[in-house]
Amino acid sequence: MLPSQVSRPNQKTRRRAVRIEDATESQDLHHENESWAVSYADFLMVLLSFFILFFSIDHNKKKNVIEQILLETKGTGGGVSPQEASSTISPRSPSGKPRNLDMSEITGRLANLSWKVEQKSKKVIIHFPENIFPPGTIAITNSAKENLDEVFELLTPFLNDIEITFIGHTDDIQLRHRDSDYLKDNFDLSVLRATNALKYATQNDIPIEILGARGKANLLRNTRSLSLVIEQKEADE
Secondary structure (H helix, E strand, O other): OOHHHOOOOOOOOOOOOOOOOOHHHHHHHHHHHHHHHHHHHHHHHHHHHHHHHHHHOOHHHHHHHHHHHHHHHHHOOOOOOHHHHHHHOOOOOOOOOOOOOOHHHHHHHOOOOOOOEEEEOOEEEEEOOOOOOOOOOOOOOHHHHHHHHHHHHHHHHHOOOEEEEEEEOOOOOOOOOOOOOOOOOHHHHHHHHHHHHHHHHHHOOOOHHHEEEEEOOOOOOOOOOEEEEEEEOOOOO
Protein backbone atom coordinates (compact mmCIF):
# COMPACT_ATOMS: atom_id res chain seq x y z
CA MET A 1 0.00 0.00 0.00
CA LEU A 2 1.32 3.26 -1.03
CA PRO A 3 1.96 5.91 1.58
CA SER A 4 -0.54 8.19 -0.06
CA GLN A 5 -3.18 5.56 0.44
CA VAL A 6 -2.63 5.28 4.12
CA SER A 7 -5.79 6.21 5.86
CA ARG A 8 -5.63 9.17 8.25
CA PRO A 9 -7.71 9.69 11.27
CA ASN A 10 -10.80 11.77 10.75
CA GLN A 11 -10.17 15.38 11.65
CA LYS A 12 -12.83 17.88 12.45
CA THR A 13 -13.15 20.54 9.78
CA ARG A 14 -12.25 23.98 11.11
CA ARG A 15 -14.85 26.57 10.20
CA ARG A 16 -13.93 30.23 9.83
CA ALA A 17 -15.76 32.40 12.31
CA VAL A 18 -18.33 34.69 10.71
CA ARG A 19 -17.55 38.37 11.34
CA ILE A 20 -20.55 40.39 12.29
CA GLU A 21 -20.30 44.20 12.10
CA ASP A 22 -22.54 46.63 13.86
CA ALA A 23 -24.20 48.35 10.89
CA THR A 24 -25.94 50.86 13.12
CA GLU A 25 -22.63 52.13 14.53
CA SER A 26 -21.17 52.54 11.03
CA GLN A 27 -24.18 54.49 9.79
CA ASP A 28 -24.13 56.78 12.81
CA LEU A 29 -20.46 57.56 12.22
CA HIS A 30 -21.23 58.33 8.58
CA HIS A 31 -24.02 60.72 9.55
CA GLU A 32 -21.85 62.44 12.15
CA ASN A 33 -19.21 63.14 9.51
CA GLU A 34 -21.79 64.88 7.28
CA SER A 35 -23.90 66.64 9.91
CA TRP A 36 -21.94 69.90 9.40
CA ALA A 37 -23.41 70.18 5.89
CA VAL A 38 -26.94 70.46 7.27
CA SER A 39 -25.96 73.27 9.64
CA TYR A 40 -24.06 75.05 6.89
CA ALA A 41 -27.07 74.85 4.54
CA ASP A 42 -29.33 76.28 7.26
CA PHE A 43 -26.90 79.14 7.81
CA LEU A 44 -26.85 79.98 4.10
CA MET A 45 -30.63 79.93 3.97
CA VAL A 46 -30.87 82.38 6.90
CA LEU A 47 -28.24 84.63 5.32
CA LEU A 48 -30.06 84.61 1.98
CA SER A 49 -33.36 85.45 3.66
CA PHE A 50 -31.73 88.39 5.45
CA PHE A 51 -30.38 89.89 2.23
CA ILE A 52 -33.71 89.41 0.42
CA LEU A 53 -35.54 91.26 3.21
CA PHE A 54 -32.82 93.91 3.52
CA PHE A 55 -32.82 94.88 -0.14
CA SER A 56 -36.62 94.84 -0.38
CA ILE A 57 -37.15 97.61 2.18
CA ASP A 58 -36.93 101.32 1.43
CA HIS A 59 -33.91 103.57 1.96
CA ASN A 60 -34.90 105.01 5.33
CA LYS A 61 -35.63 101.61 6.85
CA LYS A 62 -32.28 100.34 5.58
CA LYS A 63 -30.52 103.11 7.46
CA ASN A 64 -32.44 102.21 10.63
CA VAL A 65 -31.37 98.57 10.22
CA ILE A 66 -27.74 99.64 9.76
CA GLU A 67 -27.99 101.87 12.82
CA GLN A 68 -29.31 99.01 14.92
CA ILE A 69 -26.57 96.67 13.69
CA LEU A 70 -23.91 99.25 14.55
CA LEU A 71 -25.33 99.70 18.03
CA GLU A 72 -25.50 95.94 18.60
CA THR A 73 -21.94 95.51 17.35
CA LYS A 74 -20.70 98.26 19.61
CA GLY A 75 -22.49 96.72 22.59
CA THR A 76 -20.81 93.34 21.99
CA GLY A 77 -17.31 94.79 21.74
CA GLY A 78 -17.25 95.03 17.96
CA GLY A 79 -15.15 98.17 18.10
CA VAL A 80 -17.44 100.51 16.13
CA SER A 81 -16.78 104.04 17.32
CA PRO A 82 -19.43 106.77 17.53
CA GLN A 83 -17.54 108.68 14.83
CA GLU A 84 -17.81 105.72 12.45
CA ALA A 85 -21.51 105.33 13.20
CA SER A 86 -22.26 109.03 12.68
CA SER A 87 -20.53 109.01 9.31
CA THR A 88 -23.02 106.39 8.14
CA ILE A 89 -26.29 107.43 9.74
CA SER A 90 -27.62 110.39 11.65
CA PRO A 91 -27.69 109.95 15.45
CA ARG A 92 -31.15 109.89 16.94
CA SER A 93 -32.55 110.29 20.39
CA PRO A 94 -33.72 107.19 22.31
CA SER A 95 -37.33 108.17 21.59
CA GLY A 96 -36.72 108.06 17.83
CA LYS A 97 -37.39 111.79 17.44
CA PRO A 98 -35.05 114.06 15.44
CA ARG A 99 -32.13 115.23 17.52
CA ASN A 100 -31.71 118.88 18.45
CA LEU A 101 -29.42 119.74 15.57
CA ASP A 102 -26.77 122.46 15.71
CA MET A 103 -27.06 123.98 12.23
CA SER A 104 -23.39 124.95 12.34
CA GLU A 105 -22.65 121.23 11.86
CA ILE A 106 -24.27 121.43 8.44
CA THR A 107 -22.62 124.76 7.63
CA GLY A 108 -19.23 123.28 8.43
CA ARG A 109 -19.89 120.21 6.33
CA LEU A 110 -20.83 122.39 3.35
CA ALA A 111 -17.92 124.79 3.82
CA ASN A 112 -15.87 123.32 0.96
CA LEU A 113 -18.54 123.95 -1.67
CA SER A 114 -17.44 126.36 -4.39
CA TRP A 115 -20.63 128.46 -4.18
CA LYS A 116 -22.26 130.53 -1.48
CA VAL A 117 -23.50 128.95 1.74
CA GLU A 118 -24.92 131.10 4.53
CA GLN A 119 -26.47 130.42 7.92
CA LYS A 120 -29.42 132.46 9.11
CA SER A 121 -30.55 131.64 12.61
CA LYS A 122 -31.88 128.07 12.34
CA LYS A 123 -31.58 127.88 8.56
CA VAL A 124 -28.74 127.07 6.18
CA ILE A 125 -29.16 128.43 2.65
CA ILE A 126 -27.21 127.16 -0.35
CA HIS A 127 -27.12 129.48 -3.37
CA PHE A 128 -26.44 127.48 -6.50
CA PRO A 129 -24.36 129.06 -9.29
CA GLU A 130 -26.09 131.68 -11.39
CA ASN A 131 -27.91 130.91 -14.62
CA ILE A 132 -27.78 127.12 -14.41
CA PHE A 133 -31.05 127.02 -16.40
CA PRO A 134 -31.20 128.11 -20.03
CA PRO A 135 -33.68 131.00 -20.58
CA GLY A 136 -37.32 129.94 -20.37
CA THR A 137 -36.56 126.27 -19.55
CA ILE A 138 -36.94 124.01 -16.52
CA ALA A 139 -34.56 121.21 -17.57
CA ILE A 140 -31.68 120.57 -15.17
CA THR A 141 -28.33 120.57 -16.96
CA ASN A 142 -25.71 117.90 -16.31
CA SER A 143 -23.47 120.37 -14.47
CA ALA A 144 -26.40 121.35 -12.21
CA LYS A 145 -27.05 117.66 -11.51
CA GLU A 146 -23.43 117.25 -10.47
CA ASN A 147 -23.85 120.18 -8.07
CA LEU A 148 -26.98 118.64 -6.60
CA ASP A 149 -25.28 115.24 -6.26
CA GLU A 150 -22.48 116.84 -4.25
CA VAL A 151 -24.94 118.52 -1.89
CA PHE A 152 -27.03 115.35 -1.43
CA GLU A 153 -23.93 113.38 -0.52
CA LEU A 154 -22.86 115.95 2.07
CA LEU A 155 -26.35 116.08 3.63
CA THR A 156 -26.83 112.31 3.85
CA PRO A 157 -25.84 112.00 7.56
CA PHE A 158 -28.51 114.59 8.49
CA LEU A 159 -31.52 113.33 6.53
CA ASN A 160 -33.31 112.11 9.65
CA ASP A 161 -33.11 115.56 11.21
CA ILE A 162 -33.67 118.13 8.45
CA GLU A 163 -36.16 119.40 5.90
CA ILE A 164 -35.03 120.68 2.51
CA THR A 165 -36.90 123.26 0.43
CA PHE A 166 -35.95 123.95 -3.18
CA ILE A 167 -36.53 127.54 -4.30
CA GLY A 168 -36.62 128.27 -8.01
CA HIS A 169 -35.49 131.62 -9.42
CA THR A 170 -35.70 133.45 -12.74
CA ASP A 171 -34.17 136.58 -14.19
CA ASP A 172 -36.29 139.70 -14.66
CA ILE A 173 -37.05 138.98 -18.31
CA GLN A 174 -40.71 138.06 -18.51
CA LEU A 175 -41.71 134.81 -20.11
CA ARG A 176 -42.76 135.43 -23.69
CA HIS A 177 -44.10 132.05 -24.81
CA ARG A 178 -47.33 131.27 -23.00
CA ASP A 179 -48.58 128.36 -25.02
CA SER A 180 -49.00 126.11 -21.98
CA ASP A 181 -51.79 126.30 -19.41
CA TYR A 182 -49.34 125.63 -16.56
CA LEU A 183 -46.51 127.95 -17.64
CA LYS A 184 -47.81 131.48 -17.98
CA ASP A 185 -45.27 133.70 -16.21
CA ASN A 186 -41.97 133.74 -14.33
CA PHE A 187 -43.60 132.57 -11.11
CA ASP A 188 -44.80 129.41 -12.83
CA LEU A 189 -41.35 128.98 -14.34
CA SER A 190 -39.60 129.31 -10.98
CA VAL A 191 -41.97 126.81 -9.31
CA LEU A 192 -41.39 124.23 -12.03
CA ARG A 193 -37.62 124.65 -11.76
CA ALA A 194 -37.83 123.95 -8.03
CA THR A 195 -40.18 121.00 -8.59
CA ASN A 196 -37.84 119.50 -11.17
CA ALA A 197 -34.98 119.68 -8.69
CA LEU A 198 -37.18 118.03 -6.06
CA LYS A 199 -37.96 115.16 -8.43
CA TYR A 200 -34.27 114.71 -9.13
CA ALA A 201 -33.63 114.52 -5.37
CA THR A 202 -36.12 111.67 -4.99
CA GLN A 203 -34.31 109.79 -7.76
CA ASN A 204 -31.21 110.01 -5.56
CA ASP A 205 -32.92 108.37 -2.57
CA ILE A 206 -33.70 111.59 -0.72
CA PRO A 207 -36.97 110.92 1.18
CA ILE A 208 -39.80 112.89 -0.40
CA GLU A 209 -41.40 113.55 2.99
CA ILE A 210 -38.56 115.93 3.93
CA LEU A 211 -38.67 117.85 0.62
CA GLY A 212 -40.56 120.94 -0.48
CA ALA A 213 -40.55 123.31 -3.47
CA ARG A 214 -41.58 126.88 -4.11
CA GLY A 215 -40.93 129.60 -6.64
CA LYS A 216 -39.82 133.20 -6.15
CA ALA A 217 -39.30 134.34 -9.75
CA ASN A 218 -36.73 137.17 -9.64
CA LEU A 219 -37.79 138.56 -6.24
CA LEU A 220 -34.97 136.96 -4.22
CA ARG A 221 -32.29 136.37 -6.82
CA ASN A 222 -32.33 137.87 -10.29
CA THR A 223 -30.83 134.77 -11.86
CA ARG A 224 -31.99 131.53 -13.48
CA SER A 225 -30.95 129.35 -10.59
CA LEU A 226 -31.88 127.43 -7.45
CA SER A 227 -31.52 127.87 -3.72
CA LEU A 228 -31.76 125.17 -1.05
CA VAL A 229 -33.09 126.02 2.39
CA ILE A 230 -32.19 123.49 5.09
CA GLU A 231 -34.08 123.61 8.39
CA GLN A 232 -34.38 121.57 11.56
CA LYS A 233 -37.06 118.91 11.15
CA GLU A 234 -39.96 119.30 13.53
CA ALA A 235 -40.68 116.35 15.79
CA ASP A 236 -43.87 114.43 15.02
CA GLU A 237 -46.51 114.87 17.66
